[in-house]
Amino acid sequence: MSLENFRSEVVEFLQNNCPESMRQPVREESDTFWGGRNATFKNADQEKWFHVMAERGWTTPGWPKEYGGGGLSKDEASILHQEMRRLNCRPPLFSFGIWMLGPALLRFGSEEQRLKYLPDIVNGRTWWCQGYSEPGSGSDLASLQTSAVSDGDHYIVNGQKVWTSYADKADMIFALVRTDNTQKKQIGITFLLIDMEWEGISTRPIKLISGKSPFCETFFDNVRVPKTNVVGEEHGGWSVAKYLLTHERSNISTAVDSDVMTPLSFYAKKSLGIGNDGILKDPAIRAKVAEWEIDGAAFKFTLDRINQEMKAGHSAGAKSSFMKYYASELNKRKYELRLECQGKRALAWEGEDYDEGKIARQFCRSKGNSIEGGTSEIQLNIVAKHILGLPGK
Amino acid sequence: MAYVITEEQQLLQESAADVLKKAPVATVRQLRDSRDDKGFSHPLWDDIVQMGWPGIAASEELGGLDFGFRSLGLVMEEKGRSLSASPLLSVCLSSRILQKFGTDQQKEIVQKINAEGTVVACAVQEGDFYQPLDVRCAAIPEKEGYVISGQKDFVADAHVADYLLVSAHSDEGLMTVILNKEQAGVSVEKEFMMDSRYYSKVALDNVRIEKDDVVGSVGKGKEVLNDLTNVGNALLSAELLGLAMETFERTNEYLKERRQFDRPIGSFQALQHRAADLFGELEIAKSISIKALDALDEQDFMTPALCSMAKAKCVQVAQRATNEAIQMFGGIGMTDDEEIGFFLKRARVAAQQFGGYSYHLDRFARMSGY
CATH class of the missing domain: 1.10.540.10 (Acyl-CoA dehydrogenase/oxidase, N-terminal domain)
Incomplete structure (x- = not known):
């Protein structure tokens, strides 16, 4: 089938199957469906939209059919993505399994692991969370200390993870654990899949400055994990982790992308007003808003450009690092400006008139953008080393 | 695209x-x-x-x-x-x-x-700033044509031009006219700028033109000047981008060569982060410049906004790249022997041609309804 035929089929399918309410911007957490063993839908539309997409494997359009994916080519998958964006279709399933673990399993997993885990990701049956950071290992991730000691065909896992997104709701965790501490810190890390229901695991939510708790601490107390749950080589988890982080970064930069489309000037105009001369009443804010909008648009064009360059065979490589960096800084600047543009309205912490303090809370939340998934400083280190070729110490 | x-x-x-x-x-x-x-x-x-x-x-x-x-x-x-x-x-x-x-x-x-x-030079600025629609140069109707009087500034290449494209206002609105430089009443006085190039003051003293010398028609002046602003700035954005990339690459090489405290200065994180940040800005500037040029080719309705966005961003990035270059080259960067100073000087002049940073920020904001 030609790509143009495919496109018209996609459009027809989406128009017939994506309910109107699923074509509205995501307003609150319950608007996103994360699946899992205890999955609940907010309403019938959300349920219908999820099932119709999962049946075709279009929750993961580019994954191979044998694992339940859509089996689409890169071009077809990008057409589907474009048309979903054009019609404002919400993603039918939000999942760290799709964004992070899946790509790592496709690259490093055994055939048994792929067959066991991937279809459940596609169909939203497993909610995965990520166990990377530890209290003593943030930017210096490779120094992690959660230990996995060999005991026959099992490991005994002990230690603590932090910043595990939705660990209190997740069914499974993919975690980095230390299986050897006699060597260089990057060697001796193993990538392990652990069921959150197993004996010895507990979680505790972390309250953020936004007042919300999307992250948890996760504790491992003598948890027995079968060795068949190692992804890749024993002691070779660092390469899996790095591969997965690259995916996380490009996801964070595209996640901000959809937000870039709401013009900041819309809020500025509404709150500050336009004078008789046709320009925004506060000239100092006006200049900052224009600067931000130019950077926001240019960033979006850069995402398009890098995608096109990748399709033409250029490697994106470390560019995902500066994209992640730029996206985070852009989002932080945006919320600073929304506070400036919207005055008191943006400061309210609760109340129906203020969407329960949505702007102020998102402002607080945005500060984490340049910390999670590798801090801005780490991204700049990567760019300096891998793109600019600047020497180490 | x-x-x-x-x-x-x-x-x-x-x-x-x-x-x-x-x-x-x-x-x-x-x-x-x-x-x-x-x-x-x-x-x-x-x-x-x-x-x-x-x-x-x-x-x-x-x-x-x-x-x-x-x-x-x-x-x-x-x-x-x-x-x-x-x-x-x-x-x-x-x-x-x-x-x-x-x-x-x-x-x-x-x-x-x-x-x-x-060579045809574009004489569309009056005074120290580019405000193409604020024209004082006057075209007074006379017989079958007009008499043009006024003064133009910062005109690139007028000193070697055969013709001049000149903006003027008349009772019928703005217009642009094409003049032969040898025509009576035209005088060109070249001025030497920071980038070692000549820009000229062009004085027009009762220059007589035919109706045929009006570009298009009299009422088209505003449209012509807007188009000239778009195209001129999209092209300058590309020039500034090239200038900024070259400056950045030279600086990055220098960071690897220059040693202090027994190590290359490029190994210091304070400089690495500034260089890496600038690299990102260059990538961003490149995309918007390409987008503006492509919009011209595709006659996209967003062209005017994109051209101003491209110019503003490339001016900003070229300014940063050249400033960082001088700072990172240190004392060497301040010497006339080192070439990096030439980039600084050209960047500032190119920035002002057909409107500087704030001109384009304002133009973009107006087009966006604020």
């Missing part, structure tokens, strides 16, 4: 880099020190005309190559990298205006530009 260039465009860019290598920064220095009366290398200009660059974006029927502005932008980028001076921007711009708005007779000038390298 293609961000990735075709093989043909790649060849064009490579040949542009090759040709312009003949006029490296050392040539700018030599032209400056000898106070060359043109301020650019004439043999190089002859080569440029031979290669057909003035007509890259012009239609084939007028002797152009019809490769589009995206392609011309690649040449401008190389021009920015080499800092080579020539009337290329002026002729491409006036050629665009005459092709798009001009009468058949005026289009013959486009053919002359493409065939012989005839």
Whole structure:
């Protein structure tokens, strides 16, 4: 089938199957469906939209059919993505399994692991969370200390993870654990899949400055994990982790992308007003808003450009690092400006008139953008080393 | 919309880099020190005309190559990298205006530009700032034509021009006219700028023109000047991008070579982070510049906004790249012997041509309804 035929089929399918309410911007957490063993839908539309997409494997359009994916080519998958964006279709399933673990399993997993885990990701049956950071290992991730000691065909896992997104709701965790501490810190890390229901695991939510708790601490107390749950080589988890982080970064930069489309000037105009001369009443804010909008648009064009360059065979490589960096800084600047543009309205912490303090809370939340998934400083280190070729110490 | 260039465009860019290598920064220095009366290398200009660059974006029927502005932008980028001076921007711009708005007779000038390298300068600024729609130069109707009086400033290439494209206001609205520089009442006084190039004051003292010399028609003035602003700034954004990338690459190399405290200064994180941040800004600037040039080729309705966005962003990035360069080169960067200072100086002049940073920020905001 030609790509143009495919496109018209996609459009027809989406128009017939994506309910109107699923074509509205995501307003609150319950608007996103994360699946899992205890999955609940907010309403019938959300349920219908999820099932119709999962049946075709279009929750993961580019994954191979044998694992339940859509089996689409890169071009077809990008057409589907474009048309979903054009019609404002919400993603039918939000999942760290799709964004992070899946790509790592496709690259490093055994055939048994792929067959066991991937279809459940596609169909939203497993909610995965990520166990990377530890209290003593943030930017210096490779120094992690959660230990996995060999005991026959099992490991005994002990230690603590932090910043595990939705660990209190997740069914499974993919975690980095230390299986050897006699060597260089990057060697001796193993990538392990652990069921959150197993004996010895507990979680505790972390309250953020936004007042919300999307992250948890996760504790491992003598948890027995079968060795068949190692992804890749024993002691070779660092390469899996790095591969997965690259995916996380490009996801964070595209996640901000959809937000870039709401013009900041819309809020500025509404709150500050336009004078008789046709320009925004506060000239100092006006200049900052224009600067931000130019950077926001240019960033979006850069995402398009890098995608096109990748399709033409250029490697994106470390560019995902500066994209992640730029996206985070852009989002932080945006919320600073929304506070400036919207005055008191943006400061309210609760109340129906203020969407329960949505702007102020998102402002607080945005500060984490340049910390999670590798801090801005780490991204700049990567760019300096891998793109600019600047020497180490 | 293609961000990735075709093989043909790649060849064009490579040949542009090759040709312009003949006029490296050392040539700018030599032209400056000898106070060359043109301020650019004439043999190089002859080569440029031979290669057909003035007509890259012009239609084939007028002797152009019809490769589009995206392609011309690649040449401008190389021009920015080499800092080579020539009337290329002026002729491409006036050629665009005459092709798009001009009468058949005026289009013959486009053919002359493409065939012989005839130079047409754009005299559209008055005073120290670019405000193209705020025109004091007056066109008073007389018999079958007009009498033009006023003064233009910061006119690139007027000192070597054969023709001048001039904006004027009349009772019927804004207009642009094309003048032969030799016409009675036209006087050109060149001024030497920071980038070692000449820009001129053009005085028009009762210059008599025919109705036929009006570009398009009298009422078209505003449209012409807006188009000139768009095209001129999209092309300058590409030049500034090339300039900024070259400056950045030279600085990055220097960070690897220069040693202090027994190690390359590029190993210090304070400098690494500034360099990496600047690298990101360059990538961002590149995308918006390409987008603006492509919009011109595709006649996208967003063209005016995109051209101002591109110019503003590239001005900002070129400013940062050149400032960081001087700082990171340290004392060496302050010396006239080191070439990096030439990039600083050109960046500032190119920034002001056809409107500086705040002009374009304001223009973009107005077009966006605030």
